[in-house]
Amino acid sequence: MKIYDSQIAPNPRRVRIFLAEKGIKVPYEPVDLMKKENLTPKFLAINPLGRVPVLELDDGTHIAESVAICRYFEETQPKPPLMGTDAKDKAIVEMWQRRMELEVFTNVGGAFRHSFPPFADRVKQIPAWAEQCREAAVKNLEWLDTVLADRPFIAGQSYTIADITAFCAIDFAKMIKIQIDAAKQKNLARWYQAVSSRPSAKA
Amino acid sequence: MKIYDSQIAPNPRRVRIFLAEKGIKVPYEPVDLMKKENLTPKFLAINPLGRVPVLELDDGTHIAESVAICRYFEETQPKPPLMGTDAKDKAIVEMWQRRMELEVFTNVGGAFRHSFPPFADRVKQIPAWAEQCREAAVKNLEWLDTVLADRPFIAGQSYTIADITAFCAIDFAKMIKIQIDAAKQKNLARWYQAVSSRPSAKA
Numbered sequence: 548m549k550i551y552d553s554q555i556a557p558n559p560r561r562v563r564i565f566l567a568e569k570g571i572k573v574p575y576e577p578v579d580l581m582k583k584e585n586l587t588p589k590f591l592a593i594n595p596l597g598r599v600p601v602l603e604l605d606d607g608t609h610i611a612e613s614v615a616i617c618r619y620f621e622e623t624q625p626k627p628p629l630m631g632t633d634a635k636d637k638a639i640v641e642m643w644q645r646r647m648e649l650e651v652f653t654n655v656g657g658a659f660r661h662s663f664p665p666f667a668d669r670v671k672q673i674p675a676w677a678e679q680c681r682e683a684a685v686k687n688l689e690w691l692d693t694v695l696a697d698r699p700f701i702a703g704q705s706y707t708i709a710d711i712t713a714f715c716a717i718d719f720a721k722m723i724k725i726q727i728d729a730a731k732q733k734n735l736a737r738w739y740q741a742v743s744s745r746p747s748a749k750a
Numbered sequence: 751m752k753i754y755d756s757q758i759a760p761n762p763r764r765v766r767i768f769l770a771e772k773g774i775k776v777p778y779e780p781v782d783l784m785k786k787e788n789l790t791p792k793f794l795a796i797n798p799l800g801r802v803p804v805l806e807l808d809d810g811t812h813i814a815e816s817v818a819i820c821r822y823f824e825e826t827q828p829k830p831p832l833m834g835t836d837a838k839d840k841a842i843v844e845m846w847q848r849r850m851e852l853e854v855f856t857n858v859g860g861a862f863r864h865s866f867p868p869f870a871d872r873v874k875q876i877p878a879w880a881e882q883c884r885e886a887a888v889k890n891l892e893w894l895d896t897v898l899a900d901r902p903f904i905a906g907q908s909y910t911i912a913d914i915t916a917f918c919a920i921d922f923a924k925m926i927k928i929q930i931d932a933a934k935q936k937n938l939a940r941w942y943q944a945v946s947s948r949p950s951a952k953a
Contacts, residue, residue: 595893596849608838615844622837634825635811642818646799676879690798 549574550616551593551601556580557652557719559600560750561613564711567747569624573602614644617708629708643702643709651691652716654684659723684725688717688735695734699741706742714742752777753819754796754804759783760855760922762803763953764816767914770950772827776805817847820911832911846905846912854894855919857887862926887928891920891938898937902944909945917945 552559552575566573578584578599585597594601594611602610602619610616621630630644631637657680661672691713694701701709717727717739729736742748755762755778769776781787781802788800797804797814805813805822813819824833833847834840860883864875894916897904904912920930920942932939945951 596853602841604838608842610838610841610845612845612848615841615848618844619837619841622840634822635807635813637825638805638813638818638822639811641821642813642815645815645818650799671882673876673878673882675876676882679874679876679879 548605549576549603551576551578551590551599551603553578553580553585553599556599557656557715558598558613560715560718561708561711562600562602562616563750564715564747565617565629565708566620567750568627568629568706568711568745569620571620571624614648614708629706629711631702631707640702640707640709644707644712647691647701647709647712647716650687651684651713654680654687655716655720655723655725656680658684658725659719662723681723681725684720688725688727688732692732692735695738700738706745710738710742714739714748718743751808752779752806754779754781754793754802754806756781756783756788756802759802760859760918761801761816763918763921764911764914765803765805765819766953767918767950768820768832768911769823770953771830771832771909771914771948772823774823774827817851817911832909832914834905834910843905843910843912846910847915850894850904850912850915850919853890854887854916857883857890858919858923858926858928859883861887861928862922865926884926884928887923891928891930891935895935895938898941903941909948913941913945917942917951921946 550559550562550573552563554577563575578590580599584590585594585599591597593603593609596611598611600611600613600616602616604610610619617630621628631640658677660666660670661677661680662674666672691701698704700706701713720726727735727739753762753765753776755766757780766778781793783802787793788797788802794800796806796812799814801814803814803816803819805819807813813822820833824831834843861880863869863873864880864883865877869875894904901907903909904916923929930938930942
């Protein structure tokens with residue numbers, strides 16, 4: 548078993564943090580995104596979408612998509628639970644994971660891909676779209692601050708994959724100068740301090 | 751228990767089909783999106799993002815996000831499995847569900863929101879972004895045709911939530927005149943015929 552990884556992209560970090568929280572060690576094989584190793588025929592045979600991370604199982608099966616990889620390890624090693632406990636809790640965690648992904652991560656990613664100069668040869672950049680994504684990301688951080696007013700973590704009382712997704716998105720957002728407004732967003736700043744202090748944050 | 755629903759939006763349909771496949775009946779409460787009932791203070795208290803579907807449990811808990819609602823019912827009634835069976839299978843289904851969502855559904859949705867005239871008062875439409883989404887959706891249908899060359903369903907031998915997501919996206923894409931090219935995309939056309947013939951497709 549191994550995981551095709553990159554230290555510079557936010558999605559592989561989601562998996563590394565998830566595994567660190569579980570105490571699971573898997574060998575990582577670096578894929579050099581700057582050299583476009585992810586777009587070689589060899590890698591496209593592993594993931595036709597040309598993206599990392601990808602989990603390679605011992606039987607040769609390739610599992611792409613960060614959350615799908617996390618799901619594999621949640622099922623094989625349920626403790627500590629990071630994707631919920633019973634039916635209701637699993638659904639609540641999934642709701643928040645998706646909200647963090649679709650409302651925060653996706654907008655940060657859209658703003659990045661459509662404005663970061665080195666990406667101009669990978670995507671036809673649309674500045675108006677970058678700006679719309681940026682505005683949405685900033686607004687959604689304000690919303691997230693209100694969400695965190697009555698709870699320590701995004702999905703409730705426990706640290707979950709929703710926190711990992713939000714944390715990786717918010718850290719990555721620094722690349723495009725979107726940051727938590729600590730003076731105004733006190734709940735979000737308190738949450739960020741807590742999740743970034745966990746040993747897994749270094750993964 | 752009830753589900754806040756809309757017959758005109760593609761996401762609520764994902765849940766209705768999922769429940770029809772499970773044989774689960776839940777009362778639906780219509781939310782009139784054209785009248786913007788989803789943006790009233792009453793509905794925003796149910797889902798602050800102003801979207802349907804939302805599952806209301808008997809204890810008053812609200813679960814938003816289609817896939818999170820599906821997860822709830824997959825956990826409470828595992829048969830027939832629509833989100834995988836063992837760890838590896840669950841991860842594979844999740845990978846394909848996400849690919850269908852992120853590569854097909856999201857692009858169809860982006861093209862729709864940024865080009866459909868009645869949506870001009872809901873989103874600042876960016877024609878170049880609509881076009882980029884449209885091109886990606888069309889290209890990803892070509893890819894999906896190749897995926898389906900060696901299997902009856904998107905995630906493998908069984909009908910799963912990945913098929914539901916792709917089916918709802920492809921049906922919705924007709925609104926913006928993106929359609930399967932049945933002459934060229936024979937695998938995709940065969941799959942569409944199969945999934946659209948299931949009784950659940952009427953849900």
